[in-house]
Amino acid sequence: MRVMTESPESVEQWLELYGDSLFKFALARVRNVQVAEDLVQETFVAAIKARDSFEQRSQVKTWLTGILKHKIIDHQRRCAREQNYEDADTLFDELRQESFDASGHWQIDVAQWSNPDQALEREEFWAVMNRCLDELPEKMREIFLLREMEGLSAEEICKALPVSSTNNVWVILSRLRMKLRQCLELRWFNRAPDG
Amino acid sequence: MLSCKEVTELASRRQDGVLPLRTRVAMRLHLMVCRMCTRYVAQLGFIRRVMAVYREREEVGKREGLSRDGRAKIREAIRRESEK
Incomplete structure (x- = not known):
């Protein structure tokens, strides 16, 4: 079964189930509460858009964490562009x-x-x-x-x-x-x- | 003979990759006679273990999860996106 057949409420359920652990995952990496919450939000929005590509054989949490990882790297790259080392x-x-x-x-x-x-x-x-x-x-x-x-x-x-x-x-x-x-x-x- | 300053840099670099054999030998010779650098190297090892635990447990302090406002904002964003 693919997630695209599930109702939108499912994503809200994901928020209840995985929101906190995704937040902690992000916070441990960006160390800013507001940025971490924004990244979790971007993750869920991206998850809705990408539902079609999600296969039930992978774990929802692992899939969401994968999206979040990309969001974190994008965020870091965006910030780094404005800085020099x-x-x-x-x-x-x-x-x-x-x-x-x-x-x-x-x-x-x-x-x-x-x-x-x-x-x-x-x-x-x-x-x-x-x-x-x-x-x-x-x-x-x-x-x-x-x-x-x-x-x-x-x-x-x-x-x-x-x-x-x-x-x-x-x-x-x-x-x-x-x-x-x-x-x-x-x-x-x-x-x-x-x- | 390497200086202590050089050894501290190499000790860090060793955590990020493999050092050439000649450098490893020079470092070992230095550590045989330098108590302070030996401690420093051990302490960098400890920091690495700390970060491994941090990664595993996500030890970010007392914050256990999303704030109430943050959660509400995300829920709203999910609804908006789902209606598109």
Whole structure:
């Protein structure tokens, strides 16, 4: 049976059944409530238009998530078009300067994190992690999320967004990870050393 | 001998692809004698695990779903589109 034979109410039922999980999926990737809701709306509208192509053998949720994924990438591409990534080289320069001496050796203490994995079960840790992610520059964060959430390679990220080179992607990822590390150390591990 | 600054960049790069053998060896030699970089590399590994859990559980904080207004707006959009 194809979905095109179902009544419009079915799509509303999908909203009840899958709306929240699609929203969370989008929010985890765009980190903006309004944008996430808009993308979920675009997904349902697109789903109505594309009902004919939906085969019942695939799961509705998987199908909707697939549409949403495209919407997210489109959104990121749209935003990225208005930005440039030329400033990757100076990203978090201050942090690097205070971390290393002139010869490139550490001049700060990289603290030992005790039992870091225990933090994964703590709600407070996730509040900190979300705050650290929110503090990253938005356009750079998108690169990090594409890498970590969608598993895109540097080459694929270059194709999806107007970043000039894979080397630039690697530089950005390296700086973001350094910043996240510092944020977690300051906000979590230095405050709760027992994890 | 690689500098710590270089090792931090390579540690990140290693998460995004395979490093040439010569670079891997140089990095290993550095890590054998540098406690701070060893910690740094382990911590980048932890951040990667954090992101894997984030991806799996969509740990976006307390927001469990659509707002009431957001849901109403989407429902309205579905109705409009269905009537076309």
